[in-house]
Amino acid sequence: MKKLLGILCFLLLAQGAGGLAHKFTGGWFDKWALVHRIGFLDGYEVYVCVLLIVLGLAVGAASDSVKDGK
Structure with a gap:
């Protein structure tokens, strides 16, 4: 799960x-x-890109709090 969240964070x-x-x-x-x-995102590209960066940081922080399944 932690690796999946890390990959999603990177993407x-x-x-x-x-x-x-x-x-x-x-x-x-x-x-x-x-x-x-x-x-349909025409004109909103900058806002969506900033949102993606914020979501990536949030997912990265969440992946740090998840324990490995081992």
Whole structure:
């Protein structure tokens, strides 16, 4: 469970950071982020990317409090 939460934490942080990098560099990081490809999020990409980073940090903190199943 702890490894799964760690992987989810990494994915959320990577998507959030990649989306912000895509937005602020004018589209250089096309392959990193999926947020800019979702049509109904047009105009809200920065907010969604910040939310993904916050959720990634929360999941990372939760994974630290979970005990290994061993």
